[in-house]
Amino acid sequence: MLYLLEPLHPTVHTQRGATATLPCVLRALPHNYRVKWSKVEPANYRENIIIITNGLYHKNYGPLSPRVRLRHSHRYDASLTISDVALEDEGRYRCQLVNGLEDESISLTLHLEGEVGLHPRGVRREGNPRLEWSNGRYKFNYHEAKRACEQQDSRLATYQQLYKAWTEGLDWCNAGWILDGTVHYPIIHSREPCGGRLLLPGVRTYGARDKQKDRFDAFCFTSALQVSPSPAAHPDWLFLGRVLTCAVPSPSPGRVYFIRGHLNFKEAGQACRNHGAAIAKVGQLYSAWKFSQLDRCDGGWLEDGSVRYPITTPRERCGGLPDPGVRSFGFPSKEMRTYGTYCFVGK
Structure with missing residues (x-):
């Protein structure tokens, strides 16, 4: 790239309530350039604009607007600072240099340390690796699952969060929604009630489902x-x-x-x-x-x-x-x- 420096660490680790900075530094300043920050939303695959600057002036956009600013520690610094980091801030961000036909961009990931669990009525019984349910299971369509997590100070987990939880020992037989609208269940110990003993351990998937009609549980993430x-x-x-x-x-x-x-x-x-x-x-x-x-x-x-x-x-x-x-x-x-x-x- 001619103008943007590749980030040394493309993933920024933080926690809820902290202040995090996503680095974006220019090696040179082209004429009439703009820098645009956006966030990729996994639920709809859209990029939502956060802030646009021409080096002298800037404008904020969207729900992140009150909590974001440009660090601007020097004239080549277009890094994005997010204050009071929230659960929904985790994800992939893009810093794009807009310069006519010579546009360039870098991608960075904001990662929150946290915990994934199945919402919210699972009770692990002694000696039993599966979940017993007091009020039935598979009750939520996608939108109900999203609200159910939010009501319990959490949000629907991303696939990366669910996969990380599986590597750390999460083992559930119940399929649940995640943020991108797909349905999965993580298995450590293969067994008959959970797909059979012949299937290998892993995060098993039902793929994308109908967000209105299909009903599953919900994998929630909290930081x-x-x-x-x-x-x-x-x-x-x-x-x-x-x-x-x-x-x-x-x-x-x-x-x-x-x-x-x-x-x-x-x-x-x-x-x-x-x-x-x-x-x-x-x-x-x-x-x-x-x-x-x-x-x-x-x-x-x-x-x-x-x-x-x-x-x-x-x-x-x-x-x-x-x-x-x-x-x-x-x-x-x-x-x-x-x-x-x-x-x-x-x-």
């Missing part, structure tokens, strides 16, 4: 919560006090904590609100377990009406399963007064 040191400890609260990123912190950090008690679902929500918080969502609890090593043996209500508890160090009296994870008691009657609640305060 780390930004957390801050807790105030003076309350005896019934478990705070997560570890800062999860070296980037510029969010001005409104979040944390998850537990309130003990024998609460029904309505009382659990009120208990959180009494402390200026909200009852935690499934994705928020998974983030706290995955990235802050939240470990607690107590079942607590969550926003979707389920009761779960996060285990980092497996032990006999906390479910007895050999692997870490977020355990589930399923969806008990909301009138039952047996559990405490997990609360989330922050963004």
Whole structure:
């Protein structure tokens, strides 16, 4: 290329709430040039324009507009800076030099560290590698699956996120939607109920399906919560006090904590609100377990009406399963007064 430098690292790793910069540097400034940044959306394969500049002036476009700017550390620098990175910001970006017939472009990927899970009613039973379901399975068309993930502080996973989760041990027999509208299920241990023993392990696919008519489950992705040191400890609260990123912190950090008690679902929500918080969502609890090593043996209500508890160090009296994870008691009657609640305060 004549004008654009190839990026040294085409993938930029970050976490939710951080500030990330995608590098784009010119080696020379042609006459009457423009630089256009765009994002490729896997759900519709379109490129959405983010910002256009001619070196002197710039204009922002689309939903990213309030959170993006040009770094412009020198006259050849057209790098894009995204503040308060959100789940939907992950993906492929393009920096294009528009210069008559000599257009050039580079592609970069913004990658969020996170966790993939099947939404949201799976309960892993001891000694059983498949999921048992309390309210049935294959309930969502594509649009319902997308909303279901968003309601639990997550979003539909990309294929790359699902594949990475499979390499790290994700093994589900249930097929689920991902962001590009295709349907897959990841298998580590081949077995009869999941396609048979003769098929090799892998991320198996049903391909693209009808987004309105076909119904499957949903693979959701959530990224780390930004957390801050807790105030003076309350005896019934478990705070997560570890800062999860070296980037510029969010001005409104979040944390998850537990309130003990024998609460029904309505009382659990009120208990959180009494402390200026909200009852935690499934994705928020998974983030706290995955990235802050939240470990607690107590079942607590969550926003979707389920009761779960996060285990980092497996032990006999906390479910007895050999692997870490977020355990589930399923969806008990909301009138039952047996559990405490997990609360989330922050963004």
